[in-house]
Amino acid sequence: MKQTIKYKGKRIVVDTKKKIRKGVCEICGREGKTHIHHWRYEFPLKEVRENPNLALLNTTEVCFTCHNFANAMRKLYVECPADIFINLHEEYEKNQGHKTKRKKYYEQL
Secondary structure, three states, rough: EEEEEEOOOEEEEEEEOOOOOOOOOOOOOEOOOEEEEEOOOOHHHHHHOOHHHHHHHOOEOOHHHHHHHHHHHHHHHHOOOOOOHHHHHHHHHHEEEHHHHHEEEEHHO
């Protein structure tokens, strides 16, 4: 069964025995029109065109609303360096220390 999905914004024809879409969002459970979301584009487009089934890896079937959310999550994951989360945690720890120092200061008064 030939089906079409998008990979990096390009249409890819995939030949599978099963339907790719079931019509149910895997995140919220909403039924109706769904999209195939790629959590990660692991392969170059040229390689996917040579082997279209690669386009099905790292995918989730989602509704429109959840697709927008999933795209934002992927963008955050892909475009932010991994150490940004470490830096945020260190900043949080530093601020927590400030609160403790402030509290001790006020307790002395």
